Amino acid sequence: MEAEELVDNIVQKSIHFTDNEIMMNVFGNRDENLKIIEEALGVSVTVRDNEIKVSGNPAAVDKAVSVIENVMPIAQSNDVITKQNILYFLSLAEDGTEVDKHNYPIDCVSVTAKGLQIKSKTFGQKQYVKAMKENTVTFGIGPAGTGKTFLAVAMAVSAFRAKEVDRIILTRPAVEAGEKLGFLPGDLQHKVDPYLRPLYDALYFMLGPEQFHKHQENGAIEVAPLAYMRGRTLDTSYIILDEAQNTTPQQMKMFLTRIGFGSKAVVTGDITQIDLDGKRSGLVEVMHILKGIEGIAFVHLTEKDVVRHELIQKIIKAYEKYEQRR
Numbered sequence: 001m002e003a004e005e006l007v008d009n010i011v012q013k014s015i016h017f018t019d020n021e022i023m024m025n026v027f028g029n030r031d032e033n034l035k036i037i038e039e040a041l042g043v044s045v046t047v048r049d050n051e052i053k054v055s056g057n058p059a060a061v062d063k064a065v066s067v068i069e070n071v072m073p074i075a076q077s078n079d080v081i082t083k084q085n086i087l088y089f090l091s092l093a094e095d096g097t098e099v100d101k102h103n104y105p106i107d108c109v110s111v112t113a114k115g116l117q118i119k120s121k122t123f124g125q126k127q128y129v130k131a132m133k134e135n136t137v138t139f140g141i142g143p144a145g146t147g148k149t150f151l152a153v154a155m156a157v158s159a160f161r162a163k164e165v166d167r168i169i170l171t172r173p174a175v176e177a178g179e180k181l182g183f184l185p186g187d188l189q190h191k192v193d194p195y196l197r198p199l200y201d202a203l204y205f206m207l208g209p210e211q212f213h214k215h216q217e218n219g220a221i222e223v224a225p226l227a228y229m230r231g232r233t234l235d236t237s238y239i240i241l242d243e244a245q246n247t248t249p250q251q252m253k254m255f256l257t258r259i260g261f262g263s264k265a266v267v268t269g270d271i272t273q274i275d276l277d278g279k280r281s282g283l284v285e286v287m288h289i290l291k292g293i294e295g296i297a298f299v300h301l302t303e304k305d306v307v308r309h310e311l312i313q314k315i316i317k318a319y320e321k322y323e324q325r326r
Helices: 020-027 029-041 058-076 083-095 123-134 148-161 188-207 209-217 249-256 282-289 310-325
Strands: 002-005 011-016 044-048 051-056 108-111 117-119 137-141 167-172 221-225 237-241 264-269 296-300
Touching (some): 020 029, 029 044, 029 058, 051 058, 058 083, 117 148, 123 137, 123 296, 137 148, 137 282, 148 167, 148 188, 148 237, 167 188, 188 209, 188 221, 249 264, 264 282
Parallel strands (some): 137 296, 167 221, 167 237, 237 264
Antiparallel strands (some): 002 011, 044 051
16 A cells, blocks of 8 residues: 645545456446445545546545455455445444454354355354354343344344254243233234244344254254243254343343253343343343353444344434434
């Protein structure tokens, strides 16, 4: 990289590429990625041959260069650089977060039924995946869209395929939010199925419908409401408790004491979306009770780890500001 000082406190820095495919990947379709950087930071980005020149005020140029350099490991791993990648590194640059380019989260967590690789996409997600690998119980706490449930299911499927566990058990508290269970049609299983749909969706995506139903029929995969866990001991299982912010302290204790030998548990939840009508949340309480115990990890994801539509980050921030004003 070369730096050059121009007039009126305007500087220009150059980035050289040795691989045209990587360069085009960084640029994006019709240079879309470069345009996003220009608009976000107020810099000018020009391209000539195998070189990018970034011009503007020194602070903005440094941020733009850091974004471009930080996405290069993704391009080098043959993954397509997306708008989401650019926006993520822009948010890190705006906060002045130092990035270890050699430690970017491009590790493969699992493979879907269609052969797609599931990878952690942010540093928060990488920390979450690492915690699930290294601990018996992992708590993934953060807002919607951060991949808490999906990555937990991916890790469970990976462990199941590697025969590290015999079963995958996914559970949720069936908390009523606007609809009464009694008004829903069908037997109890049909009544609670809507609460478990996100877990079914994740398993369908990872395994495919045919494999999912096969494993469900032979008992290797179980998706059930939390009440079904009472009185059981779950050995050699990968157990996921989703939407844990809607457990009571008694339910949380009941779940955690189900864990048997050779099992792992992942507890996910968003403490900003509690639907317990004034009751205490078991997830909020357990963060204080189990803090510092070996083999138990708490990973807190933020709006920066949101991997859905970028508008979700703005929605989360808007709600945070509103709550602060209140």
